[in-house]
Amino acid sequence: MGTMASMDTVAPPAGLTAALKRTPVQQVRYFESIGSTMDAAADWLNGGLDQPALVVANQQTSGRGRLQRAWISTPDAALTFSLILPLLSGEETRMPLFSPAAGLALALALEQEFNLKPVIKWPNDVLLNGEIGRAHV
Numbered sequence: 001m002g003t004m005a006s007m008d009t010v011a012p013p014a015g016l017t018a019a020l021k022r023t024p025v026q027q028v029r030y031f032e033s034i035g036s037t038m039d040a041a042a043d044w045l046n047g048g049l050d051q052p053a054l055v056v057a058n059q060q061t062s063g064r065g066r067l068q069r070a071w072i073s074t075p076d077a078a079l080t081f082s083l084i085l086p087l088l089s090g091e092e093t094r095m096p097l098f099s100p101a102a103g104l105a106l107a108l109a110l111e112q113e114f115n116l117k118p119v120i121k122w123p124n125d126v127l128l129n130g131e132i133g134r135a136h137v
Contacts, residue, residue, distance in 0.1 A: 008032070012056060019113075020054070025083070027053040033075070035062040041082035049084060056081040066123070079106070079126070099124045 012030035020028065027049075034040055034057040041055045060080040063071035073080045083102065087095075103124035110116040110126065119127040 016056065023052075025052045025054050027051065029053070029055050031055075031057040033057065033059040033061060036060060037063065037080055037082040041084050045084055045086075050086055052086070053084040054081055055084070 008031065009029050010032055012028045016028065016030070020026065029040065029044065031037075031040070034055075037055045037057050037060060041053075044053065044055065057073070057080045059075045060071065060073045060078075063073070063080070065071040085098075100123045103120050103126055106124075106126050107118040107120050110118045110128070116128055121127055
């Protein structure tokens with residue numbers, strides 16, 4: 001994993017910041033390009049983060065999906081992010097449900113907020129017009 005100090009964060013897009021004001025997620029780290037949002041999220045969490053947060057990248061160059069498959073995105077082509085949700089007591093047994101729930105939540109939000117017609121590809125890929133954006137948990 002890389003260290004947070006070695007990555008260049010930039011200000012998140014205004015629309016993202018505005019949308020998050022209605023959620024418990026108030027901390028965001030946005031990258032124009034990053035190796036892996038999951039690695040950055042793990043570094044942040046290991047640094048003592050104890051509240052919901054979001055790591056977003058416009059481009060991901062060495063991400064990993066299910067079964068450690070490569071997950072690479074080109075700029076402006078996908079929703080590439082890792083959502084950090086500290087677990088509440090007893091939630092460890094429900095962790096297998098988080099990934100499909102994230103895909104469903106993203107699809108519903110895209111439909112309700114933007115009148116888009118997403119399709120979910122198991123477990124958390126969200127397709128718009130045949131293109132994949134990933135909600136990775």
